[in-house]
Amino acid sequence: MEEKIKNNIKEFVNKLETTPIHNAVITTHRNADPDAIASAYTLSKLIEKVKANVKVYIILPEGLSALSKRLIEYLNVDIKTLSPKDVDSEFWESVDTIFIVDTCSLEQLGPLKHVVMEKYGKLKVFIVDHHFAHKNLTKLAYTTLILSDARSTTEIIFTLYESLGLEITETIANLMLAGIVYDTRHFILARPETFNIVASLIRYGAKYATVLKALQTKMEIPERIARLKAAQRMQIYRINEWIIVVTHVGAYEASAARALLDLGADVAFVASEDKGEVRVSARAKEEFYKGTGVHLGKDIMKPLGEFLQGGGGGHETAAAASGRGSAELALIKCIELLKNRLKQVTSK
Ligand SMILES: [Mn+2]
Numbered sequence: 001m002e003e004k005i006k007n008n009i010k011e012f013v014n015k016l017e018t019t020p021i022h023n024a025v026i027t028t029h030r031n032a033d034p035d036a037i038a039s040a041y042t043l044s045k046l047i048e049k050v051k052a053n054v055k056v057y058i059i060l061p062e063g064l065s066a067l068s069k070r071l072i073e074y075l076n077v078d079i080k081t082l083s084p085k086d087v088d089s090e091f092w093e094s095v096d097t098i099f100i101v102d103t104c105s106l107e108q109l110g111p112l113k114h115v116v117m118e119k120y121g122k123l124k125v126f127i128v129d130h131h132f133a134h135k136n137l138t139k140l141a142y143t144t145l146i147l148s149d150a151r152s153t154t155e156i157i158f159t160l161y162e163s164l165g166l167e168i169t170e171t172i173a174n175l176m177l178a179g180i181v182y183d184t185r186h187f188i189l190a191r192p193e194t195f196n197i198v199a200s201l202i203r204y205g206a207k208y209a210t211v212l213k214a215l216q217t218k219m220e221i222p223e224r225i226a227r228l229k230a231a232q233r234m235q236i237y238r239i240n241e242w243i244i245v246v247t248h249v250g251a252y253e254a255s256a257a258r259a260l261l262d263l264g265a266d267v268a269f270v271a272s273e274d275k276g277e278v279r280v281s282a283r284a285k286e287e288f289y290k291g292t293g294v295h296l297g298k299d300i301m302k303p304l305g306e307f308l309q310g311g312g313g314g315h316e317t318a319a320a321a322s323g324r325g326s327a328e329l330a331l332i333k334c335i336e337l338l339k340n341r342l343k344q345v346t347s348k
Helices: 003-018 034-050 066-075 089-094 110-116 155-166 171-181 192-203 208-214 222-231 253-263 288-291 296-307 329-345
Strands: 021-028 055-059 097-101 126-127 143-146 235-239 242-248 267-274 277-284 313-314 318-324
Touching: 003 126, 003 143, 003 155, 021 192, 034 055, 034 066, 034 097, 034 171, 034 222, 034 296, 055 192, 066 171, 066 208, 089 143, 110 318, 155 171, 155 192, 171 192, 171 208, 222 242, 235 313, 235 329, 242 253, 242 288, 242 329, 253 267, 253 277, 253 318, 267 329, 277 329, 296 313, 296 318, 296 329
Parallel strands: 021 055, 021 097, 097 126, 126 143, 242 267
Antiparallel strands: 235 242, 267 277, 277 318, 313 318
């Protein structure tokens, strides 16, 4: 670790240990994502261990994201959060310190923005974050730990636990891992240090499989049925080395098309028809676009939209069209357009 970062952590820990804190609030950005809530919770446990007789309240502007809710439920974490509406001015009078985590600007604090601004000077503001912080927030800070190399705020909180020599329970380890997995988009954005931290968390009892499950967005039943029906009604074509599928559903065309690519299709066209109106969603694998140069938006969905006396377009591998007609006819046209386009490409 760089000397500068080490000193920053030391200084922050020192401030935390020496500042008298009696009533502390931890807050984070609106619609708290898994990194935000994991940071808030694990920091609250850290403060309780470091400071004697401290009361820590987690106040969330506009609550938890749907995924965070699922995470907390799945991991069975006993976490008490308040909304700004649950507390009054008397409460704020008693608060001496506020910790703002995973938040890079005042605006992200929603209704708490005004509290932080009005209490400037009376309220000690600690900031822990991995984003490039906006000046409107940092200028209010009593002390900051902003490490923009870190890929998540939970990584930073982990470092604080380590430097304080605090115990990391299985729940804390799981939450920290969830924060990291979420913010790194399942490690796509990880840095080498991320994996060191993850290795430690797993030694402390974090379960990667559990965390992955906890972070899975559950698909509702109608969407799952649409996907299954799409597969059941599917017709399969082979054009050169490509597998093209067409099918129809009542709704969720785009989701069904993505599902069919997962099943093995290179291109999927999914139509839905309602009272003479037809919609088509098209999806292709990246390899298909690279191998053929066929642009679903320009080459297929745009002319399809014209054919249907409606409109169409989109990206290389994700596009849609709508207009008047039947699903059956629209799908036949999709195959025809694609065949013609592929003929042009291969004859070049
Ligand atoms: Mn974050």
